[in-house]
Amino acid sequence: MKIGPDSSRQTRISTATPDQIAIRGYDLCEELIGKISFTEHTWLLVTGTMPTEPQRRALDAALVAIAEHGLVPSVQAARITYAAAPEAVQGAVAAGLLGCGSVILGAAESSGVFLAECLDRGGDREAVKAVLAEKRANKQAIPGYGHPYHKAHDPRTSTLMRVAREIGVYGRYFQVAQLIEEVIPETHGRSLVLNVSGAIPALLLDAGYPLLAMKGVPILARTASLIAHILEERQNPIGFALTEAGGQSISYAGDLPANFVPLQEAGE
Numbered sequence: 001m002k003i004g005p006d007s008s009r010q011t012r013i014s015t016a017t018p019d020q021i022a023i024r025g026y027d028l029c030e031e032l033i034g035k036i037s038f039t040e041h042t043w044l045l046v047t048g049t050m051p052t053e054p055q056r057r058a059l060d061a062a063l064v065a066i067a068e069h070g071l072v073p074s075v076q077a078a079r080i081t082y083a084a085a086p087e088a089v090q091g092a093v094a095a096g097l098l099g100c101g102s103v104i105l106g107a108a109e110s111s112g113v114f115l116a117e118c119l120d121r122g123g124d125r126e127a128v129k130a131v132l133a134e135k136r137a138n139k140q141a142i143p144g145y146g147h148p149y150h151k152a153h154d155p156r157t158s159t160l161m162r163v164a165r166e167i168g169v170y171g172r173y174f175q176v177a178q179l180i181e182e183v184i185p186e187t188h189g190r191s192l193v194l195n196v197s198g199a200i201p202a203l204l205l206d207a208g209y210p211l212l213a214m215k216g217v218p219i220l221a222r223t224a225s226l227i228a229h230i231l232e233e234r235q236n237p238i239g240f241a242l243t244e245a246g247g248q249s250i251s252y253a254g255d256l257p258a259n260f261v262p263l264q265e266a267g268e
Helices: 028-032 038-047 053-066 073-084 089-097 107-120 125-137 155-167 172-188 196-207 216-235 239-249
Strands: 014-016 021-023
Touching: 021 028, 038 053, 053 155, 053 196, 053 216, 073 089, 073 216, 073 239, 089 216, 107 125, 107 172, 107 196, 125 172, 155 196, 172 196, 196 216
Parallel strands: none
Antiparallel strands: 014 021
16 A cells, blocks of 8 residues: 655665765765764755855854753653653653644744745735734734743844844844834734744744754754753752642642542641
8 A cells, every 4th residue: 555655765865885974975984073063964964065154153053042941841841751761861852852842942943934924925014014914813823922931032032133143144034033023013012022933043044044944953952951951850850849849839620529638628
């Protein structure tokens, strides 16, 4: 039974013999190991070309910006999973990455799509207003804007914008991203700041990074952070404390058996 579309049954990423390994046309041992950075290697793997210095710096800045942000849901999931299954570091990392979605961590992809849509529609004020009005009419969130903690200003955004200007890649994606921030109050009646998940695709798309690979950037960056948190969990466990704190902060509101005595009433 045939499943899936026809394909060429080929890959252009890597191949190997017993004596050599070729990656994107380069000899791994002779041309890459010890000679390029992991950021450069990531760009090469994803795009098939070696990055320019501005492209390397853009990807490097994005990875550093999104890697760590405290005990966010992905980190808590990883630490709690490791506490329950300390034999499976890879499972704890995977648990953290599974929460990379449209609300937290994974919004760089949807934000990049949103920026591209605004540019495809013309990229001017009227085009942005039209796209925003459609989102409001459909009760859709604006990806890459607003932050529950950095309400007035996401400090990472201005830093990434400064980097974009310094390395000479500040262009139409960052321009439309700033225009959107200006127009939001007109269509939604309130201000929403450009957050890091909106600034990252603006920076990378201006630098030539492919939109289809955008979600991989926060996934790759957060993996490093999750490894750090799991190491700390091994040295200073707080996973079960996070679980206990969750239980204490959530009250039960369902039905109870007639003879059930809550702990508070039982004096415990």
